[in-house]
Ligand code: ATP
């Protein structure tokens with residue numbers, strides 16, 4: 215039983231000062247930009263922990279993601295091994311169908327988390343699309359949203375998509391529970407300019423990716439021949455016997 219278990223439920227804490235970061239994504243593959251975003255959000259909002267939640271393989275969409283959920287989950291686990299304050303969750307990979315953030319936040323709340331204890335972390339590029347998300351705008355009530363700047367996409371640009379979003383932006387209290395209505399927080403950090411798309415392109419071109427991902431991630435990708443050109447249009451296949 216771990217203190218911030220998602221499926222197991224959250225511990226009761228009379229101080230009500232728990233803060234759990236949740237970083238969802240395809241992580242196809244995970245890279246330094248994801249780790250930077252998690253670290254920036256964790257330190258800006260004094261989060262106890264950040265839970266990485268790789269998405270389920272979408273049904274009826276064989277082209278994306280490029281690696282299976284099993285490999286993407288393994289890559290996240292390898293990336294955060296020894297990375298303080300981070301854990302990986304199997305919440306979405308275990309759940310059939312499309313992975314919707316609204317459902318994931320609902321599962322966490324069913325496990326005992328209050329909306330104001332949850333901090334859903336996302337890059338400005340992802341937040342710019344928030345109005346298209348499943349259960350928007352209700353999804354915003356399920357957790358605080360933490361928007362981290364991403365090279366090339368400012369938070370202002372993402373927030374300019376709707377005045378109703380701007381109205382929810384608040385300054386974070388340094389510690390303690392932020393009970394009450396959930397808010398949107400801005401984190402103006404400089405994360406490394408890396409994308410999974412760029413990594414897949416490099417791998418398809420047989421170029422090294424060591425400057426973009428932790429060493430364990432690069433090793434796993436190489437060992438399992440992930441993201442090679444022949445696999446770009448479908449799921450990776452394991453080499454017999456590996
Ligand atoms: P792809 O190129 O396949 O879309 P990606 O690099 O954008 O991959 P995702 O798995 O789509 O990675 O991203 C998961 C979350 O992490 C999203 O909210 C995204 O905005 C955020 N993110 C990814 N890279 C960065 C970065 N360098 N800085 C800040 N946020 C990032």
Ligand code: MG
Pocket residue numbers: none
């Ligand atoms: Mg992306």
